Amino acid sequence: MSLPSLKEALKAIPSPLSDPLLEEFEQALDEYRAADWEKVGLKAGKFCEIAYCVCAGYVSGAYSSSPFKPANFPQACRDLEQHNGTKGRSLCMQVPKVLAALYELRNNRAIGHVSAEVSPNHMDAEFFLRGMKWIMGEFVRNYSQLPLDDSHAVVEAVTARNFHMVWASGDVRRVLEPARSAGEKVMILLYAEGTPITIAQLQTWVEYKNRTDFKRKVIEALHKKAWVQYDEKAGNVRILPPGQAHVEKSGLLTTGK
Template identity: 40%
Template sequence: MILPSQAFAALPAGLRDPLLEEYRLIAQNYVEGKWLPSELSGGRFSEIVYTILDGHAKGVYASSPSKPQNFVQACRNLENNANEPRSFQILIPRLLPALYEIRNNRNVGHVGGDVDSNHMDATAVLSNASWIMGELIRVLHNLAIADAQQVVDQLVERRIPIVWQSVDMKRVLNPKLKLQDQVLLLIASCASQCNVDDLQKWLDYENKAYFSKILKELHSQRLIEYSEQHRTVHILPPGSKYVEGLPKEI
């Protein structure tokens, strides 16, 4: 399995690190309900991706992102790169100006407007940025779409110092925390959803009946979304907010 740290090994650190950081910011701010920062990162993300596409077409990557004087025209010029994969030549270059436009000419960039569109715009930014990240990984590593998506899911996992992770194991490094708090920390550290059986394994907790009761209580408090049928849990925005108040260090 390709690890997030390997996902963009072909890129210079000056492009790889900003790309990963901006995408993580978009995803994490969205989960936490911080619509404005999530959208603004879409503009910086677009500039980084443009620089990567331009370097891929030329066969030489720039050492750091650059902002073209005319961003829309620069993206149109990428469509002249006939030898590039279709997504690098047409699809992504046509998505990037839209992401940039949300930053510059929607409510995120300016005060005013009849309707607050921040949540809707942030959703568009996250969806498009996620697709772009998956496509970059798919092309640069010659991966199947499903495999590329798995890498993208790993990229958005929240970094919580008190949660240790190695391959398929996680541990909360402060066992003195309440069980409910440990559960929320582990769920919050997952990119999308957590499997209930994995949670119990990470906690070394064997009482399935009581564990299910805890999850139902957290679900009723709207801190998590718990599906008994599918044995999965998601963190909800109130749960993310609660986790922000928990100790993150060991």
């Protein structure tokens, strides 16, 4: 069974808000993968405005027909707190507080401004991305009508790690160190994705020519080490905890190793 999409999990949010929310989120991920830190911040600002509209619609029960920017963003976020007693803390208090923090950093740091100081854009981009992922995870928790296991899988996929070593464009992934072995590339890709990947997809990403040899020499060898779980019937592979530990401790995520 394939992993449900983020769009499926958030379909309870009206499309005039969910579609641009997903677009800004995905573009922020693309800019992060491209190491364009300033653009990550620019996307984060628009993302926050749309996410606020989602929270405001949740509180009022009436969603806006299009995203809008509150005149006073911090105050608008604080105004949602008064509803936490009836609507719960997540979308009334916790998410708005994170939105306010992201928005403050977006508008009052180096992004979009000229400064003689050391640029904080990279570390800010890390914060923006993690904050956006956390907010999307909260939206899935509050809005998803999928079965519990599927909702959990979507949250795990949303919060999966991103690496400069893995280039992504649409459904294409590539490890940006050609000298890595096929097995190392598989482990890096599985760790970065955080979800089961089909054999066919992995073979394409690793650029391994022979399917039979790929399964036998690479996937089955990793399966025997208990680094991955190879589901032959489903035709997919997922990383296991010992495999995650191996990736983190072996230096596979460090360039030039």
